[in-house]
Amino acid sequence: MEDDERIAAVEDVPADGSFLFTVSADGEEREAILVRLSDGTIAGWLNYCMHWTDVALDTGDGAPTRDGELVCRKHAATFEKDSGVCTHGPCEGARLDPVEIVVEDGDVYLADADYEFVAAGVEDDDPVDLSTSPGSRIGF
Numbered sequence: 561m562e563d564d565e566r567i568a569a570v571e572d573v574p575a576d577g578s579f580l581f582t583v584s585a586d587g588e589e590r591e592a593i594l595v596r597l598s599d600g601t602i603a604g605w606l607n608y609c610m611h612w613t614d615v616a617l618d619t620g621d622g623a624p625t626r627d628g629e630l631v632c633r634k635h636a637a638t639f640e641k642d643s644g645v646c647t648h649g650p651c652e653g654a655r656l657d658p659v660e661i662v663v664e665d666g667d668v669y670l671a672d673a674d675y676e677f678v679a680a681g682v683e684d685d686d687p688v689d690l691s692t693s694p695g696s697r698i699g700f
Contacts, residue, residue: 561667561669565677573668578595578618579595579680580681582678583659583672583676583677592605593617594661595630596641598641603661605617605644605658607623610637610654612634617633637651644657644658
C-alpha cells in the first residue's frame with residue numbers, strides 16, 4: 561500500500577469508540593471513522609448518523625459505544641460495528657456508508673477508490689463543532 565493512503569496504526573484504533581479521519585471525494589472533504597470489531601479486525605464508515613446526516617457519530621473524542629455498538633448522541637440510534645446496520649432508533653434497518661480499508665503489516669490504509677486520504681484525527685486548531693448534538697437524549 562502507498563504511504564499517502566495510511567490512516568493509522570492498528571494499535572491506534574480503540575477497542576471502544578472510534579478513530580476519526582478525513583477523506584476527500586471530488587474535492588469535498590468528509591469525515592470517516594475506524595472501529596475495532598470484537599475479533600480485532602478493523603472496519604471503516606463515514607462519520608454520520610443515517611437518521612440525520614449532519615449529526616456526527618464521532619465529534620472528535622471517539623464515537624460512544626454501548627454493548628459493542630456505535631451510538632448516535634442525538635437520538636441514541638445504535639449501529640453494529642461490523643455491518644453498520646442500525647439496530648435501534650429512528651433509522652432502524654438503515655446502514656452506515658462503508659469506507660473500504662485494508663490492514664497490512666500493522667497499519668490501516670484507505671483502499672476505497674471513491675476517496676482520497678486527507679488527514680487523521682482532528683486538527684489542533686480546528687474546534688470541534690458540537691452544535692449537531694444539542695438536546696441529546698442519552699447519557700453515559
